[in-house]
Amino acid sequence: MIFQHLEPLDTAQRRAVGSAGGLVRVRAGAGTGKTRVLTTRIAYLIDSGVDPSTIFATTFTKDAALEMKGRVKDLIPGVVGKVNICTLHSMAARILLEFWEQAGLPERRLNIAEDSEAREVLSHVVGEVRGRVKPGAEASEEANEQFQNDLSDIMKKISRWKENGITAWEVNSNPDLSAEKKAVAEIYQAYQTEMLKRSLMDFGDLTMRAVGLLETNHEVRWLVSNQVQWMLVDEFQDTNRVQLKLLSLVTSTHQNLLVVGDDDQSLYSFRGALPFLMDNLNSYLEEVSGTGDISIYDVSLVTNRRCTDQVLDAANKIVGYNQRKIPKELRSGRSGAPVAVLGSASETHEAETVAARVSELIASGVKPEEIAILARTGYALEPVNRALLRAKIPHTRQSMLPFREREEVLDVMAYLKLALNHSDAHAFQRIASRPARGLGAVAIETIIKMAAANNVGFPHALEALAATGVLTANAKKGVLSLARHLQVLSDAASNLEDSKELLAYVLDEIGYRKWATGRKNAAPTLQLSFQAFREIAEDTPAFIDFMTESALVGDIGGKSEIGVHLGTIHGAKGLEWDHVFLVAFEEGILPSKRALKEAALGGDPSNPLAYHGGGGLQEERRLAHVALTRARHTATISFAMARGKGKTRSESKPSRFIREAGLIAPTTHQTLVMKQPAGAKKAKARKPALW
Numbered sequence: 001m002i003f004q005h006l007e008p009l010d011t012a013q014r015r016a017v018g019s020a021g022g023l024v025r026v027r028a029g030a031g032t033g034k035t036r037v038l039t040t041r042i043a044y045l046i047d048s049g050v051d052p053s054t055i056f057a058t059t060f061t062k063d064a065a066l067e068m069k070g071r072v073k074d075l076i077p078g079v080v081g082k083v084n085i086c087t088l089h090s091m092a093a094r095i096l097l098e099f100w101e102q103a104g105l106p107e108r109r110l111n112i113a114e115d116s117e118a119r120e121v122l123s124h125v126v127g128e129v130r131g132r133v134k135p136g137a138e139a140s141e142e143a144n145e146q147f148q149n150d151l152s153d154i155m156k157k158i159s160r161w162k163e164n165g166i167t168a169w170e171v172n173s174n175p176d177l178s179a180e181k182k183a184v185a186e187i188y189q190a191y192q193t194e195m196l197k198r199s200l201m202d203f204g205d206l207t208m209r210a211v212g213l214l215e216t217n218h219e220v221r222w223l224v225s226n227q228v229q230w231m232l233v234d235e236f237q238d239t240n241r242v243q244l245k246l247l248s249l250v251t252s253t254h255q256n257l258l259v260v261g262d263d264d265q266s267l268y269s270f271r272g273a274l275p276f277l278m279d280n281l282n283s284y285l286e287e288v289s290g291t292g293d294i295s296i297y298d299v300s301l302v303t304n305r306r307c308t309d310q311v312l313d314a315a316n317k318i319v320g321y322n323q324r325k326i327p328k329e330l331r332s333g334r335s336g337a338p339v340a341v342l343g344s345a346s347e348t349h350e351a352e353t354v355a356a357r358v359s360e361l362i363a364s365g366v367k368p369e370e371i372a373i374l375a376r377t378g379y380a381l382e383p384v385n386r387a388l389l390r391a392k393i394p395h396t397r398q399s400m401l402p403f404r405e406r407e408e409v410l411d412v413m414a415y416l417k418l419a420l421n422h423s424d425a426h427a428f429q430r431i432a433s434r435p436a437r438g439l440g441a442v443a444i445e446t447i448i449k450m451a452a453a454n455n456v457g458f459p460h461a462l463e464a465l466a467a468t469g470v471l472t473a474n475a476k477k478g479v480l481s482l483a484r485h486l487q488v489l490s491d492a493a494s495n496l497e498d499s500k501e502l503l504a505y506v507l508d509e510i511g512y513r514k515w516a517t518g519r520k521n522a523a524p525t526l527q528l529s530f531q532a533f534r535e536i537a538e539d540t541p542a543f544i545d546f547m548t549e550s551a552l553v554g555d556i557g558g559k560s561e562i563g564v565h566l567g568t569i570h571g572a573k574g575l576e577w578d579h580v581f582l583v584a585f586e587e588g589i590l591p592s593k594r595a596l597k598e599a600a601l602g603g604d605p606s607n608p609l610a611y612h613g614g615g616g617l618q619e620e621r622r623l624a625h626v627a628l629t630r631a632r633h634t635a636t637i638s639f640a641m642a643r644g645k646g647k648t649r650s651e652s653k654p655s656r657f658i659r660e661a662g663l664i665a666p667t668t669h670q671t672l673v674m675k676q677p678a679g680a681k682k683a684k685a686r687k688p689a690l691w
């Protein structure tokens, strides 16, 4: 059995899969089979007699966790439900739920604040601490925008502290803080106090609270780390300091930690990912655990199984310009077409050229689902989206909004929150008119006030309002039906019924699905979101767990199942297609404007704190590397010489990464002989020197 699983692997992969315990670092370049290694490792451990419930594997996204579960199920059917496969956030949440009393929670439930809720708390706190009140409706647009931007800045700074595991108390006890930081630190403290008062937690709090619990309660730490006998971590290069601390604490008894990652694919320094984590593993671990002399068993995977040597050559060359401790050259030994570079006069022209190439591929027999068009930013995909629509090419545009921020997700979650707490005014406000029930803003406000004044839940408040006789017949019907639905949900939740049933009640009995899909401007993500909800419910049948999981999901529904995939490079991480088009490969887009500004300021590239929240030029190169290595057969890079809207059009230059990749951008002449879209102004001829 064991050999059967190892058989399809190469020697390096087998070394990783069959490694003994302790700290194992698998440096795995793009497409070298790290997902395969991790899933086979799980199967291998179980075949060797390890209890599946003592294996914990974490992935970067919910999507990747579901994918990993699917692959483990294929390898060893029957045990997958027992293995713990989830994201790191989810692991922190599970610890808090299991030891909720020791964690100081009032009940076995996590109230994870939506981003809008967390912002509202912050806005309230800024008013209290700084006396700066949110501008009213009468204030200018600029004043409102400025206030929102300032809130975002403060939120980012607070998140940064949390990603590094620094509590509000620790920040405020630092005597060396600058006046500016001190001001934000005070807000941080007040924000935490207010969140606690409202029994809320934000995203960053989850891991912080789990780490705090494990650090201070030795019994809980012992129980948890005794349960986690085999810890496997995917996409390790994107781990931040507080997550590393969590990993160190949960493995403190057995110390069996296998991490798989690739510093060249680290894309999240803006979310606190530690720089060069794979290479600096010893020192980081020593720092968070306080122990020295950690020995590591190393495995390197360098045989790429996905791309052609031509694509790898370009991808290697780009990251070759970065400062890397241990440079690696990926090779596949499979030859293919050179990476093509297309230049266009404008973004419209670029989009049409790409659409034409995609059409040719489909006409030659390639399935649309095996083609991806990727860009650094969502807005750069707009013209391509329009060109594909005009050319009637089936495609799916990946949602730019994280799952938990989508309208429909917030609506469904609001109903479910009311099932748990029928006095949740924030949730009630959200769903009172979704679907429409003849209730106006004044009526909704009245119900909220009635519920608060009489200290009753919304089902009662709604019934009381219906009994007053002030409502029209239609509104009364709507109010009573909402009261009944909320009561049914509440009864079902208190019996802790299956999450699938509660979800189906909201979507089908209450009629949310029909209403949302029938709307004039129905969200394009509706079906993906409903499908994702179903998958989460299947994965976590217990209602409380389902609520926690759903509140934590960022990225889900990654690869399009219908048509050509249109998405960002960040969203393409871990995915692969036969043919990949990389559009808007331009200075100011990839590399981004911010990275260029940082490079001009001359920040120290090895120190992410020297940057203003981005990872600088080096991270942009890694993005280009990840983008190229998504391609199984062909990769095409394209750029436009001008881009923008109406009067704000500006010239663009091809990305420096084209030259760094050793590729030749077409000359101006080649650019201009391409067909111009009808009505477009003829661009002036420029000199061939493009950089």
Ligand SMILES: Nc1ncnc2c1ncn2[C@@H]1O[C@H](COP(=O)(O)OP(=O)(O)OP(=O)(O)O)[C@@H](O)[C@H]1O
Residues within 6 Å of the ligand: 008, 009, 010, 013, 028, 029, 030, 031, 032, 033, 034, 035, 036, 037, 305, 306, 573, 574, 575, 576, 629
């Ligand atoms: N030993 C192997 N033999 C044949 N194919 C393999 C082998 N290992 C991996 N592959 C294939 O190579 C491709 C890349 O594997 P996988 O997705 O596991 O790589 P990865 O390292 O996770 O990639 P990335 O980090 O770029 O997302 C997949 O199509 C996988 O099926």
